[in-house]
Amino acid sequence: MGIPRMRVAKEIVEEIKQIDSKTSLTVGAVRRLVRENKLKYVHVGKKILINLDYCIDFLNNQIDSEVTLMPSSNKKIQEISNNRIEEFKRNIGFPTNGK
Secondary structure, three states: OOOOOEEOHHHHHHHHHHHOOOOOOOHHHHHHHHHOOOOOEEEEOOEEEEEHHHHHHHHHHHHHHHOOOOOHHHHHHHHHHHHHHHHHHHHOOOOOOOO
16 A cells, blocks of 8 residues: 555645646635545644545545436426427528428
8 A cells, every 4th residue: 555645625626637627626625525524634733634545536436426317307308408409590590400
């Protein structure tokens, strides 16, 4: 087992931004996860150090556990949206799918 990569919240966000430059993760969000005891951390003096690898694992698992499939009842909403798009295309003179 290697040495844990311990970082303060700001460094956690910087490291994740190197992996994904378009991430929306903020320092405040990381600090909130620490405050809510959702991330493992260690107090060292006044600093709060967070294990970078645990943080990344936590974020990956949170996303997987919170993704839900849309119920089939939403299919009708999608069909309405497609019909409105086709109507809009006809109104502006854009060729449509034969309708």
